[in-house]
Amino acid sequence: MPSTDFTRTPLPRDFYDRPVLEVAPDLLGRTLVCDLPEGPVELRLTEVEAYDGPNDPGSHAFRGRTARNAVMFGEPGHVYVYFTYGMHYCMNLVCGPVGTASGVLLRAGEVVAGTDLARKRRPTARKDRELAQGPARLTLAVGVDRTLDGADACPAEPADSPFRVLTGTPPLPGLVRSGPRTGVSGDGAPTPWRYWIDGDPTVSPYRAHVPRRRAR
DNA sequence: AACCGGATCGTCT
DNA sequence: GACGATCCGGTTG
Numbered sequence: 001m002p003s004t005d006f007t008r009t010p011l012p013r014d015f016y017d018r019p020v021l022e023v024a025p026d027l028l029g030r031t032l033v034c035d036l037p038e039g040p041v042e043l044r045l046t047e048v049e050a051y052d053g054p055n056d057p058g059s060h061a062f063r064g065r066t067a068r069n070a071v072m073f074g075e076p077g078h079v080y081v082y083f084t085y086g087m088h089y090c091m092n093l094v095c096g097p098v099g100t101a102s103g104v105l106l107r108a109g110e111v112v113a114g115t116d117l118a119r120k121r122r123p124t125a126r127k128d129r130e131l132a133q134g135p136a137r138l139t140l141a142v143g144v145d146r147t148l149d150g151a152d153a154c155p156a157e158p159a160d161s162p163f164r165v166l167t168g169t170p171p172l173p174g175l176v177r178s179g180p181r182t183g184v185s186g187d188g189a190p191t192p193w194r195y196w197i198d199g200d201p202t203v204s205p206y207r208a209h210v211p212r213r214r215a216r
Numbered sequence: 217a218a219c220c221g222g223a224t225c226g227t228c229t
Numbered sequence: 230g231a232c233g234a235t236c237c238g239g240t241t242g
Contacts, residue, residue, distance in 0.1 A: 049234070051234075058234070059234090060234080063228080066227080066228075067227085068226080068227060068228090082226090082227095082234085083225080083226060083227090084225095084226080084227095084233055084234070084235070085223085085224070085225085085232095085233060085235050085236080086223070086224030086225035086226075086233090086235095087223070087224055087225080087235080087236080088235050088236070090234060090235085092234090105234055107234085124236090124237070124238095134235070134236070135234070135235075136234095136235050136236065137235090137236075146226095181234075
């Protein structure tokens with residue numbers, strides 16, 4: 001009996017047109033599709049991080065609009081890709097109304113389709129769970145670079161963009177964890193801007209910000 | 217499992 | 230001219 005597979009429904013642009021602290025945890029468990037000429041790779045998102053535009057000292061948009069971060073100031077539902085450490089790309093999904101300049105950094109995911117292609121792009125990964133375990137590993141696995149900066153993740157037609165994010169299977173609310181970001185010397189409240197799925201093996205263990213229990 | 221240093225360059229001061 | 234929204238390999242415990 002043929003029925004619509006709800007989990008494969010693309011998230012509409014409205015999904016991203018909300019405060020970034022709402023969107024970020026809501027992206028967990030969703031399916032990122034990156035359908036490049038080399039082949040499709042799909043990721044179940046397991047770890048994300050919110051960046052709150054000009055109000056956020058850790059955000060690339062903190063000091064206003066530049067050539068690099070222009071996409072963050074634009075329409076929600078587009079992809080912001082930046083290059084860092086001289087060798088890595090990281091990708092965000094732009095959130096909030098035009099001008100808000102907030103975004104969600106995609107930090108980790110589980111490869112659920114296109115595993116062979118992802119392995120080819122990540123030859124040093126020893127286990128499948130390491131393929132997209134980390135923001136730069138994630139972009140490698142799905143084949144994203146700066147040429148895709150600004151691409152639409154809510155295209156009217158699939159042919160208009162390699163990206164879309166499908167409804168997927170969000171985790172039970174009790175499995176969503178949050179904690180402070182690393183690398184941001186923040187004043188202000190210790191807002192838990194990093195979100196991950198508790199216990200998921202694709203989440204970077206040393207960044208989990210869970211008090212380490214001594215082995216016993 | 218935890219810690220350390222090297223790699224490498226676009227972007228903004 | 231300095232510094233990253235990082236990863237990797239080697240070393241130590």
